[in-house]
Amino acid sequence: MSVEKIFDAVLDFEEDDVVALVKKEITAGTDVAKILNEGLIGAMDEVGKQFSAGILFVPEMLMAAQAMKAGLDELKPHLAKGASATRGTVIIGTVKGDLHDIGKNLVAMIMEGAGFEVFDVGMDVDVEKFLSAAKEKNANIIAMSALLTTTMPAMEEVVKAIRAQGLSIKTLVGGAPVTPAFAQKIGADAYCEDAPAAVEAARSFVA
Ligand code: B12
Known part of the structure; x- marks a missing residue:
C-alpha cells in the first residue's frame, strides 16, 4: 500500500516524504526489490511517459530524479547486503x-x-x-x-x-x-x- 505512496511522492517531487516513506517500508519489512521496482523505478517510468506526452518538462524531471535518488540512497545499504569476496x-x-x-x-x-x-x-x-x-x-x-x-x-x-x-x-x-x-x-x-x-x-x- 505504502509503496504506492512512494510512487506518488516521487511524482510530487517530495524528497523528504520519499525518504520517510522508504524508511517506513524498510522498517515494516517490505521487500526492498518491491520498494525499488514498484515505488522508485516505477515512478521514474511514469515521469518518462509524462515527459514524452508533454505533461512534464525537464525541471520537473530533474526534481523527480532528485526525490528518487534520495530514496535510493536510503535503500542503498539494504540493497548492498549479501556482499561476498571480490568477484572481479x-x-x-x-x-x-x-x-x-x-x-x-x-x-x-x-x-x-x-x-x-x-x-x-x-x-x-x-x-x-x-x-x-x-x-x-x-x-x-x-x-x-x-x-x-x-x-x-x-x-x-x-x-x-x-x-x-x-x-x-x-x-x-x-x-x-x-x-x-x-x-x-x-x-x-x-x-x-x-x-x-x-x-x-x-x-x-x-x-
Ligand atoms: C531523470 C531523467 C532525466 C534527468 C537525469 C538526472 C540524472 N541525474 O540521471 C535530467 C532532467 C537531467 C534529464 C535530462 C535530459 N533528458 Co532525460 N530522462 C529522465 C527519465 C525521466 C528517467 C531516467 C531514469 O533515471 N530512470 C530510472 C532508472 C533506474 O532507469 P534506467 O536509467 O533506464 O536504468 C535501468 C536500465 O536501463 C538499466 N541500465 C541503465 N544503465 C545501465 C548500464 C549497464 C551497464 C547495464 C547492464 C544496465 C543499465 O538498469 C537500470 C536499472 O534497472 C527518462 C525517462 C525514462 N523512463 O527512461 C528521461 C529520458 C531518458 N530523457 C530524455 C531526454 C530527451 C533528455 C534531455 C535531452 C531533455 C532536454 N531536452 O534537455 C536531457 C539530456 C541531458 C543529457 N545530456 O544527458 C529522453 C531520451 C529520449 C531518447 N531516446 O533519446 C527520455 C527517455 C524521456 C522521454 N521519454 O523522452 N533526464
Whole structure:
C-alpha cells in the first residue's frame, strides 16, 4: 500500500516524504526489490511517459530524479547486503554526452552488493577515461550506460578502442534505449536490461 505512496511522492517531487516513506517500508519489512521496482523505478517510468506526452518538462524531471535518488540512497545499504569476496573489477560510467546517472548508479550499487569491486567513473565519460581507469584498476569489465539514442554510438567507440589496443576487457551495455541487437551490432559482450541481469552477465564473464 505504502509503496504506492512512494510512487506518488516521487511524482510530487517530495524528497523528504520519499525518504520517510522508504524508511517506513524498510522498517515494516517490505521487500526492498518491491520498494525499488514498484515505488522508485516505477515512478521514474511514469515521469518518462509524462515527459514524452508533454505533461512534464525537464525541471520537473530533474526534481523527480532528485526525490528518487534520495530514496535510493536510503535503500542503498539494504540493497548492498549479501556482499561476498571480490568477484572481479568493474569500471562503470555513463557515456560521453549523456548526463543520466540514476540507472548507472543503481547498477553500480547492485554489482557492488553482489561482490564486485566497482569503480564509478561518473557520467559524460569519454573513451580515454574508460580505458585509462580500466588499465589503472586492472578491470575485467567495462559497464556502460546510455539513456539517449544520440549517445549510444559512444559505446561502440569504447568497444572498438578495447579491440584496437588488444585488451582483454569484457563490455557490458545497458540503458533504456539500448537493445540486444544494438549490443550485438557494436560487438559488446553483453546487453542487460537491468541491474540483476548485469550481475548475472558479469558473473559469467569472471566464472
Ligand atoms: C531523470 C531523467 C532525466 C534527468 C537525469 C538526472 C540524472 N541525474 O540521471 C535530467 C532532467 C537531467 C534529464 C535530462 C535530459 N533528458 Co532525460 N530522462 C529522465 C527519465 C525521466 C528517467 C531516467 C531514469 O533515471 N530512470 C530510472 C532508472 C533506474 O532507469 P534506467 O536509467 O533506464 O536504468 C535501468 C536500465 O536501463 C538499466 N541500465 C541503465 N544503465 C545501465 C548500464 C549497464 C551497464 C547495464 C547492464 C544496465 C543499465 O538498469 C537500470 C536499472 O534497472 C527518462 C525517462 C525514462 N523512463 O527512461 C528521461 C529520458 C531518458 N530523457 C530524455 C531526454 C530527451 C533528455 C534531455 C535531452 C531533455 C532536454 N531536452 O534537455 C536531457 C539530456 C541531458 C543529457 N545530456 O544527458 C529522453 C531520451 C529520449 C531518447 N531516446 O533519446 C527520455 C527517455 C524521456 C522521454 N521519454 O523522452 N533526464
